Amino acid sequence: MKKSAEIRQELSGLVSSQQAMADLLKTENRSAFNESEQKKWDDLQKEIEERKKSLKAAEEYEENQRSFGIQPNATSVKDDNGEGEGNGQAPARRFSIHRAIRSQIGGTNILEGVELDVHTRTSEMAKRAGIAVQGICIPLFDTRSVQTETRADGQTVTQDAGGYGANLVPTEIQPVIDALRPKPVVEKLGAVFLTGLQGNLKFPVNNGGIQAFWEGEVDTVDSSKNAYGSKEMKPNRLSCEVLISLQNLQQSSNDLENYTMNDIASIVANAIDLAAINGSGSGQPLGILNVSGTNSVAGGANGAAPTFANMVALETGVFVENANNAKLNYVSNAKVRGKLKTTEIATGYPSFVMSTDGSVNGYPFETSNHVPSNLTKGTSTGVCSAAVFGDFSQVVVGQWGFMDITVDNISRKKDGYIAIIVNVFVDVLVKQPKAFSVIKDLLTA
Structure with missing residues (x-):
């Protein structure tokens, strides 16, 4: 498949x-x-x-x-006898990120087998995109309590510091507890992801201009024509460093390898999501909240608590711009979500702005803490939240189809770590900013 x-x-x-x-x-x-x-x-x-x-x-x-x-x-290749999995022969050899990383330690920098095959094919993709690869190129994507020194009543585990029973209890290392990160939402909301890109992309933009006129029976009609512009996507480098212990690297179980790759993929996915929502455009993509041309809604001179009227105003801005043809969604942070769930549509009216099914005025509402809650409006400093309503199919996320992994086995060697530097190349384009309405001064306290 x-x-x-x-x-x-x-x-x-x-x-x-x-x-x-x-x-x-x-x-x-x-x-x-x-x-x-x-x-x-x-x-x-x-x-x-x-x-x-x-x-x-x-x-x-x-x-x-x-x-x-x-x-x-997972990528696999045939074994030495030309056989693979599923035929009763030796299992096919799969791509191993740990094996690829180990190949870069000690100055040899020699990839072999399936790791070399994957690197070769993916680096060709990078070459066509005009991006130089620095390292391995692969496709995208105990707490101990202190006991007091008292003698145990018998051969117990917890009544002493370990000399009478606790030392007999083995320690089993369980899966790593994941860090809590925002859940990426832009793809779920309908953003278009273009993968495997090889060069810069240019999108012609029709800015309108053709008009129809009511004329007399033999009157001459005035000419009109469309105005065209263009928008471009080009790769921005997204980089992160992941520390892997030497022991982890040597004990290469499938679970550990999956954890390594899943952790890297999670970090990258969250960074892309943040860029699509709130990217500054300076050395990174320009996100919805910062692109010019969106429909702006204001709560008040110093911000204001979100109301049903605010939400309707966000919707109205999009509908006025005729951007209501696709699936429309709200997205904001957890603080705004909580406020909407407890804000009545009208005083004494037994209905809240956010319905029990999680929708707002009939439209889906996604929660992402990539939407900031530390904005400033007037005297409300660092306490304002943003919210967005719009057609997320107007967001294009371009991925230049590969991940560049460089291995640093020197700088943290005394600590027992290998530093893995990951580079991916991404851009975000908001095709039609008028398809979105934005408010940036919601107070949730």
Whole structure:
């Protein structure tokens, strides 16, 4: 079965082909395709529908793998006898992130087997994107209590410092307790993810201009024409450092390898989500809250508690701009969520702004603490929250299809750590800012 990322890339190519055909119609001022073009369009649409079904199946399969602690679609190669898994022979050898990392220790920098194969294929992708790879290139994505020195009554565990029983109890190391991080939401809300990109992307923008006029029977109609602009996506480097103990690296169980990769993937996914929502545009993508041209709603000179009227105003801004054709959503932080659940629509009215099903005025509401709660409005310093309402299909997240992993086994060697430096290349584009309404001065205290 193909990976979901591969199917998404194929889907992106098919949709791009349809877009090129639609653009050709506009360029040639035609209102319809000819017979051969229509057939090609229909064939493309049929392939798109088939890929969508395949994508759904692949995503469900990968989710099943994750639920049982299996790294989805792990790369495998045949063994020395040319045989693989599922045929009664020796199991196929899978890609090992720990084995790849160990190959970079000691100055040898020699990759072998499946790790070399994955690196070679992915670095070719990086080369086509014009990005130099620095390291390994792979595809995207005990607490002890202190006891007092008292003699135990017998061979107990807890009545002494260990000399009469506790030393006989083995210590079993359990899975690592994950850090609490915000849950990425922009993909769930409908953002479009383009993966496997190889060069900068340019999107023509139709800024409008064509008009229709009521004229007399033989009056001359005035000419009008569309104005066009463009928006560009290009890779921004997203980097993080992950420390792995030497012991962890040597004891390469599947669980430990999955934990290493899942932790890296979680950090990267959260950083992309934060950029899409609140990216500053300075050395990083520009997010919804900071892009110019969104519909702005204000609570008050010094901020104000969220009200039903605020929410309706957010919706109205989007509808006025005719951006109400797709699935619309709210997103804000946990503080705003809590306030909306306890704010009545009208005093004495037995209904709250956020319904019991978690929706606001009939629209889904997603919670993400990537939406800031430390903004300033007037005298309300560092206590204001933001909220967004809009069509998240207008957000495009571009991923330049690979992860560059560099191994530093020197700087933390005395501490028993290997430093893993991860670089990925991402950009975010808000295609139509008017598809979003933003408020930045909600008080939740």
